[in-house]
Amino acid sequence: MARFSDCDILSINETNLKPQQLFSLPGYHIYRNDRQNKQGGGVLLAIRNNIKCFEIFNQTIEDNETLAVQIETFNGFLLIASIYIPPNAKLNCDVFQHLYKINNNCLILGDLNAALCTMGSKKTNAKGYQLQQLLADGFLQCIDNNLMTYARNNYEEKIDWILASQPTLSFIDNVETYPSLGLKEDHRPLTFHLNMSAELKPGSPRLSYNYKTADSKLYRSKLNDLLHKIDINQNITNAHQIETYVKELTEKKPNQLPFQDQVSRQVNLIKKRIKLEKPTNKSKTPPITTKEIKAILKQLPNSAPGPDLIHNRCLKNYTSALVQHLEKIFNAIINLGHIPGEWKKANIILLLKPKKDQKNSSSYRPISLLS
Numbered sequence: 001m002a003r004f005s006d007c008d009i010l011s012i013n014e015t016n017l018k019p020q021q022l023f024s025l026p027g028y029h030i031y032r033n034d035r036q037n038k039q040g041g042g043v044l045l046a047i048r049n050n051i052k053c054f055e056i057f058n059q060t061i062e063d064n065e066t067l068a069v070q071i072e073t074f075n076g077f078l079l080i081a082s083i084y085i086p087p088n089a090k091l092n093c094d095v096f097q098h099l100y101k102i103n104n105n106c107l108i109l110g111d112l113n114a115a116l117c118t119m120g121s122k123k124t125n126a127k128g129y130q131l132q133q134l135l136a137d138g139f140l141q142c143i144d145n146n147l148m149t150y151a152r153n154n155y156e157e158k159i160d161w162i163l164a165s166q167p168t169l170s171f172i173d174n175v176e177t178y179p180s181l182g183l184k185e186d187h188r189p190l191t192f193h194l195n196m197s198a199e200l201k202p203g204s205p206r207l208s209y210n211y212k213t214a215d216s217k218l219y220r221s222k223l224n225d226l227l228h229k230i231d232i233n234q235n236i237t238n239a240h241q242i243e244t245y246v247k248e249l250t251e252k253k254p255n256q257l258p259f260q261d262q263v264s265r266q267v268n269l270i271k272k273r274i275k276l277e278k279p280t281n282k283s284k285t286p287p288i289t290t291k292e293i294k295a296i297l298k299q300l301p302n303s304a305p306g307p308d309l310i311h312n313r314c315l316k317n318y319t320s321a322l323v324q325h326l327e328k329i330f331n332a333i334i335n336l337g338h339i340p341g342e343w344k345k346a347n348i349i350l351l352l353k354p355k356k357d358q359k360n361s362s363s364y365r366p367i368s369l370l371s
Contacts, residue, residue, distance in 0.1 A: 007191065008048045008198070009071075011109040013084040013160075015042035024210050033058050033067040043067045043082040043110070052199045056102060057081070063089035068099055072199040078168065079103035083110035091130035093137070100139050100165065107172075107194070108140065108163040111187065119158050120146030131161070141169050143192075147177050152186045160190055171195045211313045220319050227321035232328065239338035242329075288330045290323045297323075307345045308371035346370045 010028070017023055017034050024030060028046040035041035043065050047053045056079065057068035068081040081099050085091055091112060099106055114127035119142075121128070135142060140163045149160035164172065174193040180186040236242055300312040315322075333339060346368035356363030 008051060009080060009194075010044075010046040011080075011082040012044040012046070013042075013065075013082065013111040014040060015044045016040055017042050017044070022213055024213060029053070031055050031058075031067055031069055033060065033065055035060075035065065041065055041084060041086065043084050045069050045080065045082050047071070050200045057099065061095050062092045064092045064095045066095055066099075068102070070103065074197045074199065076105060077103055078196065079106040081106065081108045081110075083108060083112065085110070085112045085114075085127065087113050091127045091134065093130065093134050096134055096140060096163075097137075104139070104165055105168055106140075106165050107168050109161070109190075111160050113159050114161065115157050115159055120148060121157050121159075135163075140165055143169075143172065143175055145175060147175065147190070149177060149188050149190060150186065151180070151188065160187060162190065162192065168194075211311070216317055219314075219317060224319045224321050227319070227325060230325065232321075232324055236328075236332040236336070239336055242332055242336060242338055243340050243342070285334050288327060288334065290320075290327050293323050293326050293330070294318070304347075304349075304369050306347055306369045306371040308342070310371070343371050 010025075015023075015032070015034070016039070017032060019034050019036070021034075023032070023044075025046050027049055029049055031045040031047070033043045045067055047069060052072040053069050055068070056070045057066060059066055063086055065084045066081060067083075068079055071078045071080055079099060079102055083095070091114060096108065099108065112127060112131060113125075114131040115121035115123065115125045116128045116132060117124045124132070131142075134140060143162040143164075146158065148156040148158050150157045162172065162175065171194055172192050173195065174191075176191050177188040178191065180188050297315055297318050300316055302311075302313055305311045349367050349369065350364040351367055353363050353365055
């Protein structure tokens with residue numbers, strides 16, 4: 001997939017994915033129609049995250065596995081569909097007509113297993129005649145070239161198609177095929193330029209991570225390795241030292257990977273701190289215990305992070321070493337009566353109140369996301 005990483009839209013057929021299987025592609029939103037009860041099949045559309053889009057159709061009709069997404073462009077909405085038709089299935093013209101009725105500005109991509117001798121194949125097969133009839137209806141046209149998209153043992157065929165309505169077809173150029181990806185069936189990937197400008201989503205101030213696929217065991221191991229390098233026995237005696245300690249621990253990280261390098265840099269800074277004297281004044285408030293901290297961490301909501309970019313999901317996956325450091329910081333705050341400034345900062349987001357005018361500033365409710 002690396003060679004196609006500059007593509008904004010990817011259409012993949014025969015994914016062989018099942019509904020319970022996870023699949024992600026960094027930088028893309030994934031739409032899927034998985035085959036439910038049999039092996040093979042499945043279609044997928046990957047749309048770059050910053051493009052405004054939504055799923056509009058997801059069905060398998062008479063073994064025509066179909067998935068369609070609407071993309072917002074400066075010329076209006078464009079429907080992009082991915083279709084896979086297995087070798088033993090018929091090409092269902094009604095599916096294509098239905099997509100066209102949803103949006104007559106449409107682009108349909110897929111392995112139709114349809115061969116046409118007028119498009120370079122050695123012969124026209126049954127689905128080729130069905131495709132010929134579909135094109136004769138006039139609402140869809142195909143890219144008129146004879147690029148072979150399937151090859152095996154000196155046998156070549158054009159069975160993967162780019163179909164589009166007008167004027168969408170006129171925006172397509174630079175159609176190319178590439179060597180197969182070394183899969184069991186030697187399909188050649190097709191690429192092309194679609195000379196339209198998509199409406200882009202507003203830029204996000206932070207990266208989004210898929211925590212469900214994270215390796216929790218590895219995370220905890222790395223976290224422990226780093227935290228054990230910090231001297232837990234050093235003491236904090238004044239507000240300035242709290243500020244320094246917290247700033248070093250929670251200084252805003254840049255939106256780039258790898259995260260462990262960022263943590264390592266913070267650990268090295270902390271190790272350079274001078275060991276401090278024990279506090280002289282004792283607080284009358286009972287000290288916070290590790291048991292209390294663990295109970296609170298377990299109950300944290302999975303809300304968005306604040307300015308420090310530390311997500312509650314990470315805190316909930318705590319280790320004993322992390323709890324010990326939090327205990328040290330919290331008790332120092334209580335003893336000295338000082339809350340660090342870094343923890344008073346917040347990201348403010350505005351939520352539209354139900355049934356309110358989005359053009360009116362009073363229609364929004366501010367939410368503060370603290371570190």
